[in-house]
Amino acid sequence: EAGVTQFPSHSVIEKGQTVTLRCDPISGHDNLYWYRRVMGKEIKFLLHFVKESKQDESGMPNNRFLAERTGGTYSTLKVQPAELEDSGVYFCASSQAARASGDTQYFGPGTRLTVL
Amino acid sequence: QKEVEQDPGPLSVPEGAIVSLNCTYSNSAFQYFMWYRQYSRKGPELLMYTYSSGNKEDGRFTAQVDKSSKYISLFIRDSQPSDSATYLCAMIPGGTSYGKLTFGQGTILTVHP
Numbered sequence: 001e002a003g004v005t006q007f008p009s010h011s012v013i014e015k016g017q018t019v020t021l022r023c024d025p026i027s028g029h030d031n032l033y034w035y036r037r038v039m040g041k042e043i044k045f046l047l048h049f050v051k052e053s054k055q056d057e058s059g060m061p062n063n064r065f066l067a068e069r070t071g072g073t074y075s076t077l078k079v080q081p082a083e084l085e086d087s088g089v090y091f092c093a094s095s096q097a098a099r100a101s102g103d104t105q106y107f108g109p110g111t112r113l114t115v116l
Numbered sequence: 117q118k119e120v121e122q123d124p125g126p127l128s129v130p131e132g133a134i135v136s137l138n139c140t141y142s143n144s145a146f147q148y149f150m151w152y153r154q155y156s157r158k159g160p161e162l163l164m165y166t167y168s169s170g171n172k173e174d175g176r177f178t179a180q181v182d183k184s185s186k187y188i189s190l191f192i193r194d195s196q197p198s199d200s201a202t203y204l205c206a207m208i209p210g211g212t213s214y215g216k217l218t219f220g221q222g223t224i225l226t227v228h229p
Binding site for chain 2: 004035041042043044048056058059091093103104105106107109
């Protein structure tokens with residue numbers, strides 16, 4: 001079974017440009033999460049989808065970030081316009097169970113974003 | 117103050133040593149406690165999962181949770197070079213915060229032959 005995949009693995013853009021990250025969860029997983037790790041800091045929650053609906057977007061830093069999950073399958077995270085502080089590794093995770101108990105989240109390898 | 121504190125290390129031990137990794141937390145609402153292992157250029161991988169207080173053992177790994185002290189630990193016995201990775205503690209509150217993991221900063225572990 002394929003795991004969580006993310007594309008691209010690495011993106012280098014200039015400040016002010018737009019970047020779109022993609023995540024393909026494990027097939028059949030209704031829950032999809034985005035996390036981000038900024039250099040030197042801990043991994044932080046961004047948002048949580050249940051199917052195509054945003055369950056919790058309390059971690060989204062500002063309105064330059066837009067996440068979508070069309071049809072409840074893959075998800076995209078768009079940063080527009082990108083700022084220097086957006087640099088970091090963006091992780092996607094998916095899980096099958098809706099509750100915390102037994103809600104094992106499977107992580108993708110991450111997209112390393114560098115904003116120059 | 118961070119909700120979860122974890123010493124980033126790095127920690128270097130010889131093969132066969134017992135490794136102790138720890139996290140402290142401030143939010144008493146945390147009910148579910150996890151340890152993730154992350155190899156270089158990979159995503160975090162769930163290693164241990166514990167609900168509330170107590171111990172859980174899985175092979176060479178033992179997870180301990182002491183809710184009264186807000187302290188969790190991961191012990192690795194007979195450590196191997198393949199255990200070299202970053203170890204992340206993560207927690208979820210009870211109630212409706214399903215899936216929203218709060219991570220520690222991660223401890224970089226190197227086990228040398």
